[in-house]
Amino acid sequence: MLEIIKNDPWLEPYKDVIEGRYSYIINKENQLTQNGKISLSDFATGYLYFGLQKTNEGWYLREWAPHATEIFLIGSFNDWQCKESYRMKRLDHGIWEIKIPLEHIHHLDYYKLFVCWEGGCGERIPAWCKWVIQDKNTHIFSAQVWDPPSPYHFKHRHFIPDKSPLLIYECHVGMATEKEKVGTYDEFRIHVLPRVKENGYNAIQVMAIQEHPYYGSFGYHVSNFFAPSSRFGTPDELRRLIDTAHDMGIAVIMDLVHSHAVKNELEGIARIDGSYDLYFHSDPNRRYHKAWDSLCFDYGKNEVLHFLLSNCKYWLEEFKFDGFRFDGVTSMLYYDHGLGTAFTNYGDYYNGNQDIDAICYLTLANKLIHHVNTEAVTIAEEVSGMPGLGVKPEAGGYGFDYRMAMNIPDFWIKIITEKKDEDWHPSAIWWEMTNRRADEKTISYAECHDQALVGDKTIIFRLIDADMYWHMSKLVPSTEKVNRGIALHKMIRLVTATTINGGYLNFMGNEFGHPEWIDFPREGNGWSFKYARRQWHLVDDHNLKYHYLADFDKAMIKLIKSVPDFQDTTLIKLWDKDGDNVLAYLREDLIFVYNFHPVNSYQDYGIPAPEGEYAIILNSDDINFGGFGLNDDSIYHFTQYDPLYAPHNKGWLMLYLPARTAMVLKKVGIQTENTIIEPHKVD
Structure with missing residues (x-):
């Protein structure tokens, strides 16, 4: 079994x-x-054969196009003409090939395929091309030769990510700039990576890397799967960004989109040889994703597996990414894309609605990735709760290292919008933070980019709303909304980040309460970049209150990293009482205590805890974090004897718990059978 x-x-x-x-x-x-x-890794080497390849004998270009009747290579090197000397030759299995003398093609030349098929013809960008550029005047995309005289060479070829725990800073290169424009790889490397390191995160999860024709798709309508988006810079600038991150001890995880593809024919791989079903399903109902307006891969075809598995290996080998967050896994797992099932019982996962070919692909992809790089990280973005995603393939699972805990951000939205503050019950909070399969690791998060897209709101904006525009300055009187928002923002993050069993994720800027929403340039907003950027000056200006949230986030991350393998330490609930809105739990020698009540503060509130002496090492109410400083954090706390708990080496910690505050206490006096270790100074 x-x-x-x-x-x-x-x-x-x-x-x-x-x-x-x-x-x-x-x-x-x-x-x-x-x-x-051969190995699965040997199978996944299509990127070394297909596309434009430079050899000592000349340039080769190969394309899989079984329905084509003839193909010409056209480009800036032959005036975009279908010349006989650039006619491709048909090989076996629907593969086409052409060999061009080295001197005919040069770095930065433009090129495309002119493909003819039964009943039509048209220009196409090669499916395996590694660099695509959009003309600034015509807005037309073309493949471009990337063969610089001095290619970038990695300093770090075998980087090992820190997974103890994985602390992810989710980011988007284009919107990581303060200016109202598309940011670049170089700008991100110079200006944002140091912030990530300073904040203590040990990984970045980068979105929108694969080329996509519409910037506003957030990178989810991919057209060119092997091409890093040229709107951010060159392939070598991306390599330098990744190498620099590794210099800083930061892993780089790529947001990988293999769940669907853009339906554009001139920019993408749709109808590349005139047929509708080359990479996609022959059944139109399965081929077209109505909710996403895109095309769905047919994972049952070996050629599609070859394409996608090669794509996984390509990004690992050629750019040294440290792994992938697979987008849209739920859509892949089910024939109905998970849109028609409530998933309320186990039967919903095994009712014949599962796409066995997609499941097979995901499992093989995980096996391949971990074969190519044994230290690689794979994360599944999956909402249905399918069992086994985070279980090893040999144990009957899908092989992901982590799955996104997508219930948690949904819970926070629901509780903020639907519950009165006094109904924020600790029992419900504890359940949602810890409701996961025992044999699977998760990435917990309070919010990611999804919760900030136009039409939605970030947590801080839901809490404070319009008061953010007028009362986040220290120079003007605060309001109850601002005080409440700052307090709860810290508490929500602390309880989410410190109940993890795998890793924690934050979207860039949300750690300091970045205002408003994300809205990419589009016709409906006058093609404005106003909401597609990060206003870093808000956190840098200490006359504003944003830095309080950032400083708390930094202290929280530092605390988590201070405990070796924090994510694997035993998580024990010590106390929860819904009537008081109080929650307490233990990890190693740390006790986390929360009073979510909006107005009730508690004097000498008892928390059952292991016997010993404790010091407060993090307090959300600290004035340095925008709190009121109602506690004296220099005071040591001793457990008080109770005959009921004494046999279990427990006593009562009697604490002052101000309303809407959280604190972390560390055991500093450890009693053994013969001696007591003296309290030490807490950093």
Whole structure:
């Protein structure tokens, strides 16, 4: 029996489905690897064969286009003409090839394919091209030769990410600039990476890297899967960014979109040889994603597996990315893209709605990625709760290292918008923060980019709203909304980040309460960049209150990193009382205490805790974090004897808990059988 079923008896009724899926994946891998004659990594080397390749003998360009009747290579080097000397030759299996003398093609030359098929013809960008440029005047995209005389050479070729825990700063290069424009790789490297390091995060998750024709798609309508977006800079500037991040000890995770593709034909891979179903489903109902207005891959085709698996290896090998966050996994797993099922019981996961070919691809992708780089990180963005995503393939799972805890941000939105402050019940908060499968690691987060897109609001904007425009200055009187928002923003992040079992994520700027929403330039807003940037001056100006939130976030991250393998330490609930809105839990020698009540402060509030002496090492109410400083954090706290708890080496910590505050206490006097270790100074 597979380990995934042994670990969860509730999966026993679906044993045949799970084991059948496992066998299907094993058989597919054997097929792709010729029963072990080659490795999965050997199979995933299409990027070294297809596309434009420079060799000592000349330039080769190869394309898979089985429905084409003839293909010409056109470009700036031949006046964009279909010349006989640039006619491609058809090989076996629908592959086309051309060889061009080295002196005919040069660095930065433009090129495309002119493809003819039964009943039509047209210009196409090669599916495997590695660099695409948009003409600033005509706005037309073309492939471009990237063959610089002095290519970038990595200093760090075998970077090992710090996963203890993984602390992710989610970011978008284009909107990471203060100016109302598209930011660049170089600007991000120079101005943003130092902020990430200073804030203590050990990973960045970079969005919108794969080329996409519409900037406002946030990078999710990919056209050219092997091309880093040229709107941010050159491929070598991206390489330098990644290398610099590694210099700083920061892992770089790529937001990978393999769940669908843009339907554009002139920019993308749609109808590249005139057929609708080359990379996509032949059934129009499965090919077209109505909710996303895009095309869905047919993962049952070996050629599609070759394309996508090669894409995974390409970004790892050629750019030294440290892994991927797979976007839209729910859409891939189910024939209905997960849109027609409530997922209220296990039967919903095994009712025949699962796309076994997509599941097979995801599992093989994880096996490949971890074969190419044993230290790589893979994260699934998946909302249905499908069991096994974060379980090893050999145990019957899909092989992701982590899954996004997507219930948590939804919970915070719901509680902020629907509950009165006094109804923020600790029992519900604890349940949502810790409701996860025991055998799977998660990435917890209070909000990511999704919660800030136009039409939605960030947590801080939901809490403070219009008062942000007038009362975030220290030079004007504050308001109850601002005080409440600052207090709860810190508490929400602390409880989310310190209950993790895998990692924590924050979207850039949200750590300091970046105002308003994200809205990319579009016709509806006059093509404005006003809301597609980050206003870093807000946190840098200490006359404003934003820095309080950033300083608290930095202290919180530092605290988490101070405990080795924080994410693996045992998480024990010590106390929750909904009537008081008080929650307390233990990790190692740290106790986290929250009073979510909006007005009630508690004197000598008892929390059952392991016997010993404790010091407050982080307090959300500290004046340095925009609080009121109602506690004297220099005072040491001792557990008080209770015969009921004494057999368990516990006593009562009697604490003053101001309304809307959280504090972290550390055990500083550790009693052993023969001696007491003296209290030490807490940093």
